[in-house]
Amino acid sequence: MTQPPPPSHRFDTAYADADLGEVSDEFTVGPSPDGHTLVRGHCPRCLGRTATEYRHGVPGTGAGAGTKGPPASDAALLAQERHFCECGHPHPQLPANAVFVGCGASWRVRALVTPAQSGNPTGTPNGTP
């Protein structure tokens, strides 16, 4: 199967707190090499390859109390999240204290697919670094 050509990372895109709304780009969710959950894809703004790892932890004064029914899967939870560009490139005007290193864009996804569903079982997105 022919893979689409990798998008070109726009390194010169200036950092901006840009809300891109819901995007239809494909993002995959799967396990990271160290056992956490990894969401990968390409930033719709700078087109750089972005990957965000999500972990489980104790938020503060406990966790999970009061939730009703079986816990939702990580993929279902992450489909409701706002995702941020973490292409790792220090775009121009990147704030010194920025938590997410990238172009500053954020978006929601229509759905997350597994690497197998995306036709890329390795989970490695095509594209430029």
Place this chain on the structure above:
Amino acid sequence: MTAQSDRRWAELARELEFTQLDELRRQAEGWRTGLTGLTALLAVLVVLKGRDDLNGLPDTARLVASGLVALAFLLLVAGSVLAVRAAHGRLGDRTLLAGQALRRWTEEEVRRVVTSLRWASVCCVAGVVCAAGAIGVAWVETESPKDHLVRVSTTSGERCGEFLGSGRDGVSLRAEGGDAGEGAKAKRVTLPARTVISVTPVGSCGAAK
């Protein structure tokens, strides 16, 4: 939710990844303190000793007092556990550290903490009321111990009772039983002086009469 708000939640979730150990240590310290405090509740049982010993109560009063003590203990334990859970959370559970998941968890946690605190206060107040009630029943229903008890040995046996005085006629006691038999109301008894061998102060009369 605005994009700016979502960003703040996401940043907070990201920061939490780096404070997990400190957070768990704080939680452990809180629970340790709370569990240590629970052991102090044993004092509720220890208080009812000596003069307030429940064994010295009539049957009905003993049942009521015992029930109140047990209920007070359970309520105070429940109240303490609820307060500790409200202050330091529930141990063991983890959640996905992502912005919206953290926001939903926080909303749930706020509701849960408020509910826990409300029930904790109800349990603690009710527990104290029950404990006070048990102590009150014990004090009201326990008879004062008799003072000046003596055991008098005579040529015909022993008598025990409250010492009233002595003179030429002999030794006077207020003793139970006597000619009317065991369980009769205490009455004044005078033991002739010529029959008295010894008079010994005692703390209680026990089985000897």
